[in-house]
Amino acid sequence: MSGETAGQSRNRQNDAPAGEQPVAIIMGSQSDWETMRHAAETLEALGIGHDCRIVSAHRTPERMFDFARGAKAAGYKVIIAGAGGAAHLPGMVASLTTLPVFGVPVESKAMSGIDSLYSIVQMPAGIPVGTLAIGKAGATNAGLIAAAVLALSDAALAERLAAWRAARTAAVAERPE
């Protein structure tokens, strides 16, 4: 990816026809992008195509409905959804699709994302959302667990994922400095 920013790379992928990508990254608002771009960058580093969309459960409920109802037909395999505060996006999308949905609690102002976490993770029996950590770490890990899911039927990706993990392991210094 030499000579390009992550943003350039993402835009180019977004020019691909909708549904050609296995992963959809959706978020409740533009302000969530600062967090959710870490999911996108992780997927890029692993060579996994993805679309990034703003889909607000509260401001654009019909867009959300259409997106979620059509996600499987559009060819998506995995959905990553990030939202903050009373974060309803991951759970509502999960209620409208049988695709696996992973939720990222975005850090909120007053409650530092505790509200986001509880709103996402405490789903009732019947509608699962695989929830990751609050904030940037969670967004990165949403990309990684999506990769792990896709790697189950993509041996080449499985190798890239294993290599990515091995590189991270190798990068841990022996001593602090």
Add this chain to the structure above:
Amino acid sequence: MSGETAGQSRNRQNDAPAGEQPVAIIMGSQSDWETMRHAAETLEALGIGHDCRIVSAHRTPERMFDFARGAKAAGYKVIIAGAGGAAHLPGMVASLTTLPVFGVPVESKAMSGIDSLYSIVQMPAGIPVGTLAIGKAGATNAGLIAAAVLALSDAALAERLAAWRAARTAAVAERPE
């Protein structure tokens, strides 16, 4: 209401044509009724018609969509929504109607309703949910604030509400025993 239980009274009201009632009480599951019936009983005590419905954001998202989208046309003035855990019902309904929506956090098992409260009250700017206390007190108060709203254009109801409040005040004993 002599000789009838609250339940009988409710059922009879529910036999009225949908939309003839000013208040809709919706809840995510049958198990929420133990809490939400206090909203119904409060409305009954004040002589306010109401429908009680199970509308699950997660298990019946389309029923929820249809309900919320059609609530105004159906003649409802106020919506009371109760849910527990990752409680998305009040906020999602609020995103789909401009009617005033009041949310009741139902007490959950592990988190005692803290998750319900945060999921309901921490709505982003743009979509309000007037949130009441966790549990039975909140359900009763949802009925009362609905009454206060309706009383703005119903002088007889305003008198009944004032009388109800006065009776409660008069019932407070001077000393504990």
Add this chain to the structure above:
Amino acid sequence: MSGETAGQSRNRQNDAPAGEQPVAIIMGSQSDWETMRHAAETLEALGIGHDCRIVSAHRTPERMFDFARGAKAAGYKVIIAGAGGAAHLPGMVASLTTLPVFGVPVESKAMSGIDSLYSIVQMPAGIPVGTLAIGKAGATNAGLIAAAVLALSDAALAERLAAWRAARTAAVAERPE
């Protein structure tokens, strides 16, 4: 509102005779204004008259008593009350009027508004306060739920509110950038 600041607009409205406005916005101290002005600005954007007052439950309990006892006679329809910490203003005003009261938990220093939230939302059965989110989002939403209540008997306002909501929906971009 071209050529004026929100502040100028507010001041002009405040020059109107008390009680000519349907909404009262009250707050515990000057420092709450930074939060509560978002309620005022929302009401202005929707063309709803309002008074802004400092009414401290703790420092001016008699002013609070007089305000709340006289609110209905003064012509107010809805009261929005913001306070932080041991936030007693919304609940105390609600105990002194049958008008609908909406509470905004102002973010506090040590507890980030969790104390404000619990002090406002956990009202006992009998005295409801419709509580919004902590901070700015809650103040904006207090304005919106007040509008939703008033729109029940004001078709023109109902149209403005629907238009405001539609504009917000239309403003959501398709993709993050």
Add this chain to the structure above:
Amino acid sequence: MSGETAGQSRNRQNDAPAGEQPVAIIMGSQSDWETMRHAAETLEALGIGHDCRIVSAHRTPERMFDFARGAKAAGYKVIIAGAGGAAHLPGMVASLTTLPVFGVPVESKAMSGIDSLYSIVQMPAGIPVGTLAIGKAGATNAGLIAAAVLALSDAALAERLAAWRAARTAAVAERPE
């Protein structure tokens, strides 16, 4: 006090003319008495006269106003106030008197008294409430700190308090069994 229950003793003291007692114990509802009676029993054990009153900030705001405004003139020296949930009674009474006010957070259902504690202790600068522990321990200690305050100008009481404390110390066994 042989041959009488604490209740009988309390009732007898309550027959004394109002204001003859140095301590007022007030609480938001009858249900708080199970907690607050420990304050009364502690005062009785120390021979300190007291009145027990139900004064609800929310259901009887005018009774509260009258009580607090008149407390000093009625001869009270110290006020103990217990309440649960959005517990406004201690702080509101403190805003209406310059007498020392001690608050007892009564254990609430969903939040186990955390809401009561925050609502009582997080008072803004200007109006103090000396807050004790949640529940029975707090009620007992409210009685004890009232005693400590009164003992500053009552040497005999100071001796009784010291003796009470010494007896408690002496009652601690050396080893568990």
Add this chain to the structure above:
Amino acid sequence: MSGETAGQSRNRQNDAPAGEQPVAIIMGSQSDWETMRHAAETLEALGIGHDCRIVSAHRTPERMFDFARGAKAAGYKVIIAGAGGAAHLPGMVASLTTLPVFGVPVESKAMSGIDSLYSIVQMPAGIPVGTLAIGKAGATNAGLIAAAVLALSDAALAERLAAWRAARTAAVAERPE
């Protein structure tokens, strides 16, 4: 599965050679089974083979190491891990495999599973654990999200999953009773 209990079914499946099952359900101790059996029952209802194992991160760290290191080779596709308190099992297993790992926070005694939740969900960037709700609902949903993952490459399972979801939707009554 007529005429058998879920337990019988599970035992029979457990008699199958290790690694013939696509899902491993592991838990930190026997006491977690009361929660985790809901994952097993959900998988059974969907006709998904699974092994149930006790693997304690703390008491049997080497068993855990061996299990996690060998999980992929043993033929597992998805791992469901439940644990309570300082719940290290899901995260540690995730650190030792690239298979997708789903974590279930088991309700703990003093903290009701908040400690379990934080210990599982707050993983650092690099090692994802898709976390479900505390307790029984989370265990059920772990089974469902495992099914969603496996259904990506198993059309028959996708149909069974869709049917299961539709049946749940259809089972929601219209009104509470």
Add this chain to the structure above:
Amino acid sequence: MSGETAGQSRNRQNDAPAGEQPVAIIMGSQSDWETMRHAAETLEALGIGHDCRIVSAHRTPERMFDFARGAKAAGYKVIIAGAGGAAHLPGMVASLTTLPVFGVPVESKAMSGIDSLYSIVQMPAGIPVGTLAIGKAGATNAGLIAAAVLALSDAALAERLAAWRAARTAAVAERPE
């Protein structure tokens, strides 16, 4: 106090013989002074003599023991104790004297003073600490409740306290700006 800083005033009062002051303000470390000076300034504004001392429960337990055991004999009437984190100073001093002790939870780094609050307020039955709010507001209020206690037997102080309160009330503006 024209022409002097609060600090100069305090130092001068501290030159008075120990025990000539009715109030002792103690704190666990120098870093608590930034908070606790608000107690000192409040007492000064009310003309109440006071000593300010660093007494660490953990680093100087014997100084604490000597201070608390000798506080009554030294002429103190009221003790104000501030501490942060595992804040043991107020409770330990209270265990060693029968004087009224007021505790101020100093804001801590990681937990924002929640740890300080719980460590101070949750005293067991038998040893009361009248606890104020976290941080500066609590320190100011500790000064005020000390004043309220001393005013019970000092009519001039009672007048000054009432005047201070009245001035605060008068200073509340009518409208935000």
Add this chain to the structure above:
Amino acid sequence: MSGETAGQSRNRQNDAPAGEQPVAIIMGSQSDWETMRHAAETLEALGIGHDCRIVSAHRTPERMFDFARGAKAAGYKVIIAGAGGAAHLPGMVASLTTLPVFGVPVESKAMSGIDSLYSIVQMPAGIPVGTLAIGKAGATNAGLIAAAVLALSDAALAERLAAWRAARTAAVAERPE
């Protein structure tokens, strides 16, 4: 230890001259014994002598002072201290001795031991308390970490500890039932 209860064994050990035991188990009140006996039973299982004492920081501060000041001279090597609520015992003892002190947060009523935990673990720099989990698990583990410390200079104990751990590992079943 066949034919004896743990209690009998403990009593016998307690008949040994004070100071002949390497571990002191102290607790704030008799009611803590239900928790702390798990520390005693663990030490017994490992053949480590110990004394069990009630030492209340708040009710018997001088007993605590004497105990802590004299603990090293009395021959103790390790101190285990359990307390609940505003739990000051472990930290205060640690401030009075240089022996290693381990703290056990006893589960409290309203806060389930969160207050105990924060009061024990959040010690300021300079005075360490090695804190274990809330309740029974923490008490057991306090015994085990005391054993680990003593085993550093007692090879036979190290073997017994390793055997105890191995037996626990061996007792973990392969599958839940």
Add this chain to the structure above:
Amino acid sequence: MSGETAGQSRNRQNDAPAGEQPVAIIMGSQSDWETMRHAAETLEALGIGHDCRIVSAHRTPERMFDFARGAKAAGYKVIIAGAGGAAHLPGMVASLTTLPVFGVPVESKAMSGIDSLYSIVQMPAGIPVGTLAIGKAGATNAGLIAAAVLALSDAALAERLAAWRAARTAAVAERPE
């Protein structure tokens, strides 16, 4: 240590053959060093040799396994482990050695170290981790409790530790300034 920085001193000690040091300080990542260096500096001030290592439970699980399994043979007496978020390092190391392990919860971003604390302290019965305070204070105290343990069989160290404590006590000023 005149003329050297703590860093130089540490590096020199780290040049010693592994296992010649009685204390190992391990941490999950380089970013934890800012906290954990306070443990190292405390040990240096007390003249206690130590190794500082980065050992990530999640990124280098095998390094962790090897370290913990070999710690006793390598000559370590005490292990200090710091980690943040879902902090599994202290507990996992404790599961793999019978040496005493002390855990330091490193302050995390969204949850300020509450997640770290719960993940470390809430260990199940059988595997103890002596947990210190969140952040820098906890790291310093981990060094001190390690010193207390080692001082049990090192009289010279016991004297240095007592002197260090005495110097800290002597450094507490009498009055704030």
